[in-house]
Amino acid sequence: MSDSASNGAPVGNSLPQDLVEIGRVLGAYGVKGWVKIQPYSADAAALLTARQWWLKAPVPPGKSGALSHPQITRVVSAKKHGSAVVAQLAVIPDRDRAEASKGYTIWVPRASFPKADPDEFYWVDLVGCRVMGVDGEGNSALIGQVMEVSDNGAHGLLHVARAEDDGQGGLALLLNEKGRTQEVLVPFVEAHVHNVDLSKKLLESNWPVDL
Known part of the structure; x- marks a missing residue:
């Protein structure tokens, strides 16, 4: 899975130090390359407001550390869908790629989270x-x-x-x-x-x- 400046997502080896895992790809949604996400929190605000996500491939058994470097992508669109979130990502152009992303985890910088209300906590x-x-x-x-x-x-x-x-x-x-x-x-x-x-x-x- 790759992304490039041509679709608005900068690529590089430098990662934010405050990346937080906040969800997991369940699979494809629809036929146009959207993916369905299971948020790790009932409040999916961080998923819905971040304009960039980092996708991390699942590590195969016995391959500790392999394929574990997160890949940045631009979030074209994201919205709530029941208890899940569905999203269109610049790095995923079609349903086949969406299906292939099943199991990927989603990370965003903690600094990009919306400010919580006084009685709410991330x-x-x-x-x-x-x-x-x-x-x-x-x-x-x-x-x-x-x-x-x-x-x-x-x-x-x-x-x-x-x-x-x-x-x-x-x-x-x-x-x-x-x-x-x-x-x-x-x-x-x-x-x-x-x-x-x-x-x-x-x-x-x-x-x-x-x-």
């Missing part, structure tokens, strides 16, 4: 935040750190890796008996997460620490 900004909950006595206590945010169809879910303070200002992740990170799912809704301070990378909730 999920990418929640990753890495500490999550506080309450212990059995109702006191604030650390649950862990957000590793991922997903959508269960009704609201966001924080995938929190259990952790404890390492005594040096950082966190030490807690592992289970199989050596895997212990995970807690915390609903990202106002009833449970009552304070979000992105400047401190801190979320405060009433979620039980020992659940």
Whole structure:
């Protein structure tokens, strides 16, 4: 898959340092080369407003690092289609190329995201935040750190890796008996997460620490 200055998309090896993965190509849409995108967030504003996307091919099994350099393309048009987004891209001229792009991931610079409303947050900004909950006595206590945010169809879910303070200002992740990170799912809704301070990378909730 390639693009060139002739279709309005600059090409080069220099990548923005703040690229964020925000969606995945599901396949072709229609017969004119449009593609159907599954956004990773219920709010697809970043997909709809960015004029350029970076497309990254899936890496074949056993080929770590191969075909992993994102390719920039101009977004000719993009619009909501139910829970998905459909788009016409300069780099994809026909249905065959659209079908061949299935599985590609879509990346845009974080700096290009529209400004969020005061009570709204981009999920990418929640990753890495500490999550506080309450212990059995109702006191604030650390649950862990957000590793991922997903959508269960009704609201966001924080995938929190259990952790404890390492005594040096950082966190030490807690592992289970199989050596895997212990995970807690915390609903990202106002009833449970009552304070979000992105400047401190801190979320405060009433979620039980020992659940």
